Amino acid sequence: MEFKHQATVTLAEVADAAGVGESTVSRVLRNHGSFSGKTRDRVMAAVERLGYVPNRIAGTLASTASRLVAFVIPSLSNIVFPDVLRGASAVLEENRYQAVFSVTDYDPGKEEALAAAMLAWRPAAVMVAGYEHTEGTVKMLRASGCRIVELLDLDGDALDLAVGFSNRAAGRESAAFLLKRGYRRIGYVGHDLNRDTRAGKRFSAFCETLGAHDAPLADREILAGASSVENGRLGLERLLARTPDLGAVYFSNDDMALGGYFHCLARGIAIPSQLAIFGYNGLDIGRATPQPLSTIRTPRVATGHVAAQLVVANAPPQVVDLGFELIEGATA
C-alpha cells in the first residue's frame, strides 16, 4: 500500500566509499564543524558518484530540530492563502525549510484534526489563519511547544506570533471612505460570515461605523457558500431587486465586488454615479478593469514573508501589524 523506498544510499556507505568516518561525512555535508579541503573533496566525490541524497527524516529525528513549517489554511480557492504561501515559501526555501500544508475548508473541527496531524511531524512552526480556533486546537498548539503564527488578523489575542492587519480597521475605513464620499444609502453583499470570521469582523466594524454616523446599513444580502464572482453578481442583483435606491454597496471582498461590477456593466447601471462599489483585498484584476475598483489592498504576500522570517529567526513572541492601503479607484 504505502510506498517503500528502494535501495537508497546511506551516509554510512558514502563514508565507506570516501574512506572516512560517518561523522566526517555529516560535517562536510552540513558544512558544520571542521574538516580539511582534501577530505571535503573526497566526500563530495563519493556523494556524487553514489548519487547520495541525505535523509532528512533521519536527520530531523536525530537532531530533534525540525525545519518543517506547517500551514493550516482555510482554503486554496480564496487567492489570499496562495498569496500568503507564496510569500512564505520564498523565505522558507532560502533557509532550507520545508513547507507542508493542509486545507480546513473553514471548518474549525477539521482545523483541529489537521493541526493534530501536522503536529505529528514536529514542525518548527504552525501557521494558522486568524484567531478563531477551538479550545482543543489551542490547547494542542500550546502543548506542542512549537511556534504558532496566526495570520491575517490582529483583532484578538495572539498565542505567540501574529502577522497581518486589523480586519475591523479595514471595515471601519471602508465605511468612513464611503461616508466621506457622501453615500448614505449603503448596502452589503457578502458570503458566509460564520465561516470566514475575518470577513465577519470587517462587516461588523463597517456597520458600527455607519451606525455611528447616522447612516445605518440600508440592506444586506448574504449568500451561502464561498465568495465568488458569480455570487457577487447574484448578490447584487438580489439586493437591488429588494432595495433599488442604494447609493453604494460594500462587498465582502474583491471577487464578490467584481461580480457586482459586472452586474452593473451588464445592466447599464452607471458606476459610481448611480451605484458605487467597494471591495476588499486589492486584487490585481481590480486595477485592470475599465474603472479601477475601489478597495482596500491587503499585504498578503508580505504577511507570508514576514511570518516566515520570524519563524526562521526564531523571533520572540510579537504582533506585527503590516497595515493595509485604501485604493480610491473609480467605482466609489
Next chain:
Amino acid sequence: MEFKHQATVTLAEVADAAGVGESTVSRVLRNHGSFSGKTRDRVMAAVERLGYVPNRIAGTLASTASRLVAFVIPSLSNIVFPDVLRGASAVLEENRYQAVFSVTDYDPGKEEALAAAMLAWRPAAVMVAGYEHTEGTVKMLRASGCRIVELLDLDGDALDLAVGFSNRAAGRESAAFLLKRGYRRIGYVGHDLNRDTRAGKRFSAFCETLGAHDAPLADREILAGASSVENGRLGLERLLARTPDLGAVYFSNDDMALGGYFHCLARGIAIPSQLAIFGYNGLDIGRATPQPLSTIRTPRVATGHVAAQLVVANAPPQVVDLGFELIEGATA
C-alpha cells in the same frame, strides 16, 4: 536557531503509563495487528491523559514507508496550481498523507534544486508540472525510486504517472473554433513562453492549425513576465496599435484574455463583432463577465484529485487524459 521540541511524550511513556508494552501501544494507535478491547481502552486513556502526539518522523524512519507527497510547482500566482493542490489535498488528507510543496518560479534550475530538497524527505511521490525537466532532475527522480506524477500536460513521454490533458490539442481546438466562426485575421497575446512551456505548446499547435487552413497568425504580442490581467490588457493594446484589423485574438490564458476584454470595454471595441477574444483555463470569473468568455475549461482540480488517488492506490504507471471542454461563450 532551529527549533527544539520540548519535553514531548513518547510512545514508551504511554506504554509505561498504560502498563503495556511499546508494541502494543503502537498496534492500538495504528489499529493494526490484534489487541483486546480492554487494552485498547487502557492505552487510549493513557494517550488522552498524557496528551500524546505520535511522532511521524520517527514512525516514517522506522517503517521506511512514507506518507509524504511532494509538489514541485512553478507558481502559486497562477491559479492553476492552487487548484491542482486543492484537488490533491482533499484526497491526501482523507488518506492520512501529508502534502509538502515548493515553488520553482518556472525556473528549471530551481526545479532541480527543489526536487533534490524534496527527495531528502523520502516522499511517496513527487508531483511536478509537465514534462520539461532538466536531465539532472529526471535522473534524480528516476533514481529516487519514488512515484513520479507529471501534471497538466500529456504531450511528451511520461516518466511514470501522468495526469492532465493535451495542451497541443487545446491549442488546435481553439484555432479550429475560431476558424469555424469565420475569423481569418487572428492574433495572439501571450506571456513568457520559454518559462511556461505548456502555454508554448498551445501556441505552437494553435499556429500550426491556422497555417494548415491558410490563415497564418497575423501578429503576436508576447510580454515578458508572468501572465496577468494587466499584461493582457497591455498586450492587446500594443497588438492592436500595430495591427488594427485583427478579427480575433487568442490569449495565453484567461487572465490575459480578461485583460484584453477589459481593454475592449474601456475603448468601446465591440465584442465579438469588432474583435473576438478567446482564452484558456475556464476560470469562474470568465463566466460572470457581462459576456461570458470564450475559452477552454481545463480540469485542474480533477487533475490533482486523480493524481493523488493514483499515488494513494499505488497504481501502475499510466497516462490519464482528463480532456478539456471548449466553452463557446460570447466573446468569439
Next chain:
DNA sequence: GCCAATAATGGCAGCGCTGCCATTTTCTTT
C-alpha cells in the same frame, strides 16, 4: 626539536518509532 594549542577525525549512543519473533494467554475442539 619539544610542548601546548588547535584542527581533523572516528566511534558510538540514541532520537522515537516499527517490524519481527518469541512468548504467554485465551479460546476451541474432541
Next chain:
DNA sequence: AAAGAAAATGGCAGCGCTGCCATTATTGGC
C-alpha cells in the same frame, strides 16, 4: 480435560542520521 489453534502481548534490533566525546594529526612558538 488435554491438545492444538488463535489471539494478545512484550522485547529488542535497527531505520539513518546527529551530537558528544575521545583520539589523532597539525601547527606555531620559543
